[in-house]
Amino acid sequence: MRPGKRDVIVSEVGPRDGLQSIKRTMPTATKIEWIKALAEAGLSEIEVGSFVSPKLLPQMADCGELVAATRDLQDLTVLALVPNLRGAQAAFDVGTPKITMPVSASQAHSKANINRTVEEAVEDVARVNELRNSLSGDYRPGVEIGISTAFGCTMEGNVSEDWVIELAVKLAAAGADSVGLSDTTGYGNPAQVKRLFTRLRSELGEKAGGAHFHNTRGQGLANVVAALEVGVTTFDSSQAGLGGCPYAPGATGNIVTEDLVFMLESMGLKTGVDIDKLVSARPIILSGLPGENLYGHVQDAGLPKGFQYA
Amino acid sequence: MRPGKRDVIVSEVGPRDGLQSIKRTMPTATKIEWIKALAEAGLSEIEVGSFVSPKLLPQMADCGELVAATRDLQDLTVLALVPNLRGAQAAFDVGTPKITMPVSASQAHSKANINRTVEEAVEDVARVNELRNSLSGDYRPGVEIGISTAFGCTMEGNVSEDWVIELAVKLAAAGADSVGLSDTTGYGNPAQVKRLFTRLRSELGEKAGGAHFHNTRGQGLANVVAALEVGVTTFDSSQAGLGGCPYAPGATGNIVTEDLVFMLESMGLKTGVDIDKLVSARPIILSGLPGENLYGHVQDAGLPKGFQYA
Numbered sequence: 001m002r003p004g005k006r007d008v009i010v011s012e013v014g015p016r017d018g019l020q021s022i023k024r025t026m027p028t029a030t031k032i033e034w035i036k037a038l039a040e041a042g043l044s045e046i047e048v049g050s051f052v053s054p055k056l057l058p059q060m061a062d063c064g065e066l067v068a069a070t071r072d073l074q075d076l077t078v079l080a081l082v083p084n085l086r087g088a089q090a091a092f093d094v095g096t097p098k099i100t101m102p103v104s105a106s107q108a109h110s111k112a113n114i115n116r117t118v119e120e121a122v123e124d125v126a127r128v129n130e131l132r133n134s135l136s137g138d139y140r141p142g143v144e145i146g147i148s149t150a151f152g153c154t155m156e157g158n159v160s161e162d163w164v165i166e167l168a169v170k171l172a173a174a175g176a177d178s179v180g181l182s183d184t185t186g187y188g189n190p191a192q193v194k195r196l197f198t199r200l201r202s203e204l205g206e207k208a209g210g211a212h213f214h215n216t217r218g219q220g221l222a223n224v225v226a227a228l229e230v231g232v233t234t235f236d237s238s239q240a241g242l243g244g245c246p247y248a249p250g251a252t253g254n255i256v257t258e259d260l261v262f263m264l265e266s267m268g269l270k271t272g273v274d275i276d277k278l279v280s281a282r283p284i285i286l287s288g289l290p291g292e293n294l295y296g297h298v299q300d301a302g303l304p305k306g307f308q309y310a
Numbered sequence: 311m312r313p314g315k316r317d318v319i320v321s322e323v324g325p326r327d328g329l330q331s332i333k334r335t336m337p338t339a340t341k342i343e344w345i346k347a348l349a350e351a352g353l354s355e356i357e358v359g360s361f362v363s364p365k366l367l368p369q370m371a372d373c374g375e376l377v378a379a380t381r382d383l384q385d386l387t388v389l390a391l392v393p394n395l396r397g398a399q400a401a402f403d404v405g406t407p408k409i410t411m412p413v414s415a416s417q418a419h420s421k422a423n424i425n426r427t428v429e430e431a432v433e434d435v436a437r438v439n440e441l442r443n444s445l446s447g448d449y450r451p452g453v454e455i456g457i458s459t460a461f462g463c464t465m466e467g468n469v470s471e472d473w474v475i476e477l478a479v480k481l482a483a484a485g486a487d488s489v490g491l492s493d494t495t496g497y498g499n500p501a502q503v504k505r506l507f508t509r510l511r512s513e514l515g516e517k518a519g520g521a522h523f524h525n526t527r528g529q530g531l532a533n534v535v536a537a538l539e540v541g542v543t544t545f546d547s548s549q550a551g552l553g554g555c556p557y558a559p560g561a562t563g564n565i566v567t568e569d570l571v572f573m574l575e576s577m578g579l580k581t582g583v584d585i586d587k588l589v590s591a592r593p594i595i596l597s598g599l600p601g602e603n604l605y606g607h608v609q610d611a612g613l614p615k616g617f618q619y620a
Binding site for chain 2: 152153154155186187189190215217219224225226228259262263268296297298304306
């Protein structure tokens with residue numbers, strides 16, 4: 001692992017966001033091998049799974065095991081997604097270091113995704129915060145929120161920017177440690193990214209969270225550049241862009257970790273991540289999900305002659 | 311075609327940069343059909359081919375025919391690439407409205423690409439300018455330069471930024487109307503793009519040209535955002551990212567016109583281009599080059615619900 005302070009945190013979401021959008025289940029042992037390889041490559045945050053009903057997402061049923069197997073890895077913060085209070089309880093029961101809760105800006109998406117109105121989801125965050133505060137001993141897990149559909153909704157279309165910021169303020173008041181913005185639908189554009197993150201940081205200060213971009217329309221890294229311009233320093237991404245939409249072969253899922261790290265390091269921003277080690281971890285995915293589509297450019301094009309890490 | 315002033319010029323280079331990197335030759339009639347469809351979609355600049363030895367690039371042998379067939383299309387500026395004085399003469403002989411000459415910042419690339427030193431290439435630009443000035447009548451073609459390997463060279467590695475700017479100044483002095491910067495190798499990063507174009511615009515003023523980015527490492531649109539930040543308003547791109555490197559399936563060639571136009575319009579920047587018409591032109595490519603790899607995202611993902619042009 002490359003030493004030194006990181007300028008940007010690359011938060012790997014492949015084991016959660018990538019795998020949850022693939023119908024097949026990667027074997028637990030393969031997931032653990034993959035997560036360990038990602039940590040070994042220098043990633044300091046990995047979202048390992050989701051504490052959600054195994055009836056809804058059987059691919060995520062082993063989340064507790066994954067947390068137990070990886071939470072003590074050195075220099076790694078293990079995250080898990082929780083959709084509600086029950087998920088938070090399950091996460092806290094196994095000592096998950098940090099949870100992330102999605103709260104939709106769009107009512108239609110909120111109903112479809114977690115069967116709750118947006119207002120009910122905000123109340124859930126407050127309850128999760130109370131639960132966290134009631135934990136005994138030294139265990140104090142982090143609670144971060146990602147506002148889903150913050151850049152637009154496939155059902156509702158445009159989402160009001162004023163409302164997104166109002167919602168972020170409510171969520172911070174409900175006790176979240178940080179509130180980030182997610183382009184769940186791949187609708188976001190760089191101008192919108194600059195506007196929304198500027199306001200988020202101005203309204204929330206220290207509680208302003210990171211960016212979760214998809215590359216659905218090829219604009220993922222462009223949105224990262226826009227977010228960097230206004231001071232965002234945490235970005236979710238997925239190794240090999242795992243979880244690309246099966247109905248749209250070119251329309252990949254999350255932004256690709258390999259390409260993101262290459263871009264950031266080229267720009268002089270330390271990520272702590274070793275690109276060669278990262279690329280070496282790609283075959284592990286295929287060992288658990290034979291024939292799965294993997295995305296990205298850097299693994300094929302290689303690093304430029306004369307390339308130097310930041 | 312969508313009316314109104316353009317905020318950004320998208321300069322289509324697929325018929326030249328895309329096709330020249332594919333070994334097979336697209337039939338001339340198909341090229342003309344494709345170029346007309348691109349113009350109909352609202353593209354106001356199209357680089358239709360290259361006046362280069364047909365022994366070197368037989369795919370480009372019909373450049374004169376293409377210019378003759380397309381130069382009078384309404385609202386379209388037809389460009390052709392010329393590598394040297396002989397090419398310029400051929401271009402002027404058929405009344406090409408605008409030529410673009412590549413001049414490498416790297417000596418090794420210059421020798422490999424046009425078998426000239428960089429200094430000899432600068433002299434060629436001066437000779438081409440003299441030739442242009444000697445033309446009689448109303449015909450006064452544009453002469454623009456793209457500095458190749460401005461962001462790095464696969465043979466030499468890093469290229470000095472001071473040298474790139476010095477070269478740009480020499481080329482402007484040699485009589486070019488504008489001097490742009492090309493990331494021929496897909497080495498560029500957004501921080502470097504901002505630095506170089508800031509200096510180019512400061513040194514060259516009105517003669518500072520556009521950006522030609524490749525998407526070799528997935529960073530193409532990110533580099534566009536960086537260039538927009540410092541005032542660049544002309545971008546080369548290729549429909550369907552045509553000409554992706556055959557040795558690296560994920561490593562596409564030029565940035566994809568469809569995705570670029572989507573991003574710019576989403577940002578509120580008028581391009582004059584209709585994305586649906588553009589997407590409708592993709593099958594023409596396959597009719598002339600069956601089975602060719604086409605790239606891009608927007609054609610698969612579709613436009614966002616509620617999407618509006620700038």
